[in-house]
Amino acid sequence: MTFPVVGMVGGGQLARMTHEAGIPLGIKFKLLSDTPQDSAAQVVSDVVIGDYRDLETLREFARGCDVITFDHEHVPTEHLRALEADGIPVRPGPDALVHAQDKGVMRAKLEALGAPCPRHRIVTDPDDVAAFAAEGLAEGEQGKRGGREAPSGKGGGGRRAGGFPVILKTVRGGYDGKGVWFVRSAADAAEPFKAGVPVLAEEKVDFVRELAANVVRSPHGQAVAYPVVESQQVDGVCDTVIAPAPGLGEELAGRAQELALRIAKELDVVGHLAVELFETHDGRILVNELAMRPHNSGHWTQDGAITSQFANHVRAVLDLPLGDPRPRARWTVMANVLGGDYPDMYQPYLHCMARDPQLKIHMYGKDVKPGRKVGHVNTYGDDLDEVLERARHAAGYLRGTITE
Amino acid sequence: MTFPVVGMVGGGQLARMTHEAGIPLGIKFKLLSDTPQDSAAQVVSDVVIGDYRDLETLREFARGCDVITFDHEHVPTEHLRALEADGIPVRPGPDALVHAQDKGVMRAKLEALGAPCPRHRIVTDPDDVAAFAAEGLAEGEQGKRGGREAPSGKGGGGRRAGGFPVILKTVRGGYDGKGVWFVRSAADAAEPFKAGVPVLAEEKVDFVRELAANVVRSPHGQAVAYPVVESQQVDGVCDTVIAPAPGLGEELAGRAQELALRIAKELDVVGHLAVELFETHDGRILVNELAMRPHNSGHWTQDGAITSQFANHVRAVLDLPLGDPRPRARWTVMANVLGGDYPDMYQPYLHCMARDPQLKIHMYGKDVKPGRKVGHVNTYGDDLDEVLERARHAAGYLRGTITE
The missing domain is CATH 3.30.470.20 (ATP-grasp fold, B domain)
Structure with a gap:
């Protein structure tokens, strides 16, 4: 039978459950996992233990796979391009995946598409966060942004147009609340900038x-x-x-x-x-x-x-x-x-x-x-x-x- | 976590699908398979390749399993008893499993329980098959077996009490029509006796x-x-x-x-x-x-x-x-x-x-x-x-x- 081989990068529970779903489909499933104890590595037959950040490991893993897909978004874009250059289909491809890897790229693209987003922009330091908050407040007071109301102190049915609190996110690497900060003042906003990664500010949507x-x-x-x-x-x-x-x-x-x-x-x-x-x-x-x-x-x-x-x-x-x-x-x-x-x-x-x-x-x-x-x-x-x-x-x- | 290890003997599709069902349950699944190409061996992480007919292989496999179960009924009863003696729970146990392994034992037990079965008995040679068929016919003509009618030539709504055709089954080792014969006369009935295994005759139930x-x-x-x-x-x-x-x-x-x-x-x-x-x-x-x-x-x-x-x-x-x-x-x-x-x-x-x-x-x-x-x-x-x-x-x- 010519049933294909799906190569899954990452050994978490999503890979585990994808393998489970692949069994009745009769496909062959190959896993690249950090350790043999990872959630998926416990249940998959064909497991390679290795580091997805290492291109040669990825290349060796991809040999014999008909397609590569992912348990997470952390594989570097340049590695994905290298796999594609080797002739291995990568799905989703690097040009798509970057929008799930980088929140800055994602926001810019969605804005270009006219997709509705919270007010946002890349910020450079705590003072810039304060400026971002003030911009929103000003816009809100002017009633410019879709007729939204000024912030309500109670937060009940009110809608905020801007001001604090503001959400700060590192553009890469966040997950399940990690890499995300809820800040109430500029004084509160030092932490996100410590990693030296670009930081995206977003209004706290009510x-x-x-x-x-x-x-x-x-x-x-x-x-x-x-x-x-x-x-x-x-x-x-x-x-x-x-x-x-x-x-x-x-x-x-x-x-x-x-x-x-x-x-x-x-x-x-x-x-x-x-x-x-x-x-x-x-x-x-x-x-x-x-x-x-x-x-x-x-x-x-x-x-x-x-x-x-x-x-x-x-x-x-x-x-x-x-x-x-x-x-x-x-x-x-x-x-x-x-x-x-x-x-x-x-x-x-x-x-x-x-x-x-x-x-x-x-x-x-x-x-x-x-x-x-x-x-x-x-x-x-x-x-x-x-x-x-x-x-x-x-x-x-x-x-x-x-x-x- | 103390989630248990289920040891599955046999690498066929039943083991494959049992593993699939075990993944969400979070149990650990260990497989004893004849070859790495077997249906289940393709999808299970923890596979031992070996012969279930070899007691030492079974014993070694069972070490570290919390329970042993089966993809098929072919493991010798004495091996199962040896595993139990080693302290490994075998489920179903040998005393139950023998009824699925040996059709002679199964019929005798069901009869003792009063469970309704086709007319049957162990037969020794083709002449004995003819005798079994004749016994059924005689009983049928006497109307003794629950008021059944004599055989109908058309087979439509009629009910047979006996006579030919007769079903012959080797008591052990049959599967999916193998080890089962549909015989229309004593002359037809030589084949099943060639293996030297006891043969069970059963009426062809209409x-x-x-x-x-x-x-x-x-x-x-x-x-x-x-x-x-x-x-x-x-x-x-x-x-x-x-x-x-x-x-x-x-x-x-x-x-x-x-x-x-x-x-x-x-x-x-x-x-x-x-x-x-x-x-x-x-x-x-x-x-x-x-x-x-x-x-x-x-x-x-x-x-x-x-x-x-x-x-x-x-x-x-x-x-x-x-x-x-x-x-x-x-x-x-x-x-x-x-x-x-x-x-x-x-x-x-x-x-x-x-x-x-x-x-x-x-x-x-x-x-x-x-x-x-x-x-x-x-x-x-x-x-x-x-x-x-x-x-x-x-x-x-x-x-x-x-x-x-």
Whole structure:
């Protein structure tokens, strides 16, 4: 059989779950992993242990792969170009991936496309942050930016046009709240500049909630859009995802899907693209982040959609026809399982299975450390309150924050 | 984390799919496989290549496993007892597994339990086969066996009580029609005796259809029953499975499930038990075969049930609480993909994905040989005719018997 070999760079849980989805597809899966203990390296047959930052390691790994794809966005662009020059398809390609690697490049490109973004610009030092905040305030007072109101002290229904707080992000290397600062004054803004990396300032959007529009696109241009989901963050880390986003109007949902499909096309993304969005009080959606790989906001698809994001990512990078992205249940909820104070999760895991025989547990094989994502659970059903309660109870019980 | 290690003996597709189901469960999976090319060995990280018939190989493999389970029934009973004596839990245990290894032992035990079986006995030579056939005919003519009619020449609605044809089976080692003979006369019956293995004769049951009642049982006695399915065979090989069995009355379905649960309990089965059944014209169910491992008649559960047979098998052998066995769709159909004349299945595979974005393909990574099971497809939906057509079209197209 001439079933192809997919080379996956990075051994995290996304690689682990992509391998799981690739098994029924009959493809061969080859992994480049930092250590044999990595989440995916525990379950994949064909593993190369090596450093993705080393070009020769990458080249050696890519030999015999029909396509290279990624568990993370950290492979240097010049290495990806070198692989392409060697004749290895890299999907998503370096010209697309840079928009998920560099938030400065991403913002510039989205602005050029007219995609709605929070107010932003590259800042050079704390004084420049203060200037950025003042600009926003001035614009807000003048009512220039789409009729937004001045900042509300209570933060309830008010919309901010600018001023502090401001979000600062290093343009490269951030993840799950790392490389992101929430600053309330110029005096507060020294830290982000210490690394010597360009820093992007963004207005703190006074959003109703966060959404994610996930799409998958293949090289020949076929694309599918998953239902738009609501993503709830706690301390900058994804906590719960509800599919579809409750109460989201068809018009806004359609707009979010169209936006994600347009970004995928314009950036020539191949594979899964997650577009993280803010829904504002005045019915706009603003792009928060892009990720070009399977994404935490799409984990619900494993048990809640006809085709999971992982299966469709594999199909896309191989230019196979994409699978149906539609939901299988009225509601699906994903809740992340974070490490708690107890290193041994097996007993609570057993308890959760006994309590809820319909619970879908997904463990990553990682050692438990406080706050570390070590798994997630999916629940689905007709009654959102019940589905939410089951997912949250299981995730909390596994973490140890719920004990009954 | 103290997540346990499941040791799987045998590297076929059942092991492959059990590994797939074990990944989200976070368990560690260790495989004993004949060759590195075996279906499961292609996708599992921790593989030992060796011969399961060699006790020292088995012992060495079992070291560090928390439990041993099986892809097939061929491990010698005495080896299993030796592993148990070493303190390794073997699930299902040798005293249960012998009923799936030896059809003579299975029939004797089921008879002792009062479980309904076809007329049968161990036969010694072709003359004894003729005697077995004549006994059945005599009983039939006397109307003694549950009021069955004499054989009908047309075979339509008639019920046979005995006579030829007779089914002969070697008591050990048969699989997918191998080790099974359909004989029409004593002159026809020489072959099965050549191997020097005991031969079991069974009446040819004039059944309406074949059913399978699949259950999963854990060491502490929890058990779940999947919906009873209809299994359609072609040339002695499973071709299509329909879940649930169309038109099966609640009473008969309940009786089949109860029978399977009772057999699981009485035989102390741990893990998945498939009870293959004949449904007769007079509303009886007769046990055809037992399998104590995930089974072809349960492959539909991967996409059609809340918890798949593979996940529940893993949960059972680890004595974890079992998952919900209920269906997720009104109808689910599984169709086996057999090898055809074309060794390269990738192009038809691509075509099937394009034709039916909801199709669930499960490939085993095996080289295509005519008649070899190399994969299966699952379809589900509300309209049985449409669901059946989609599954059969895909399986036929992949095999090459349908070309449009």
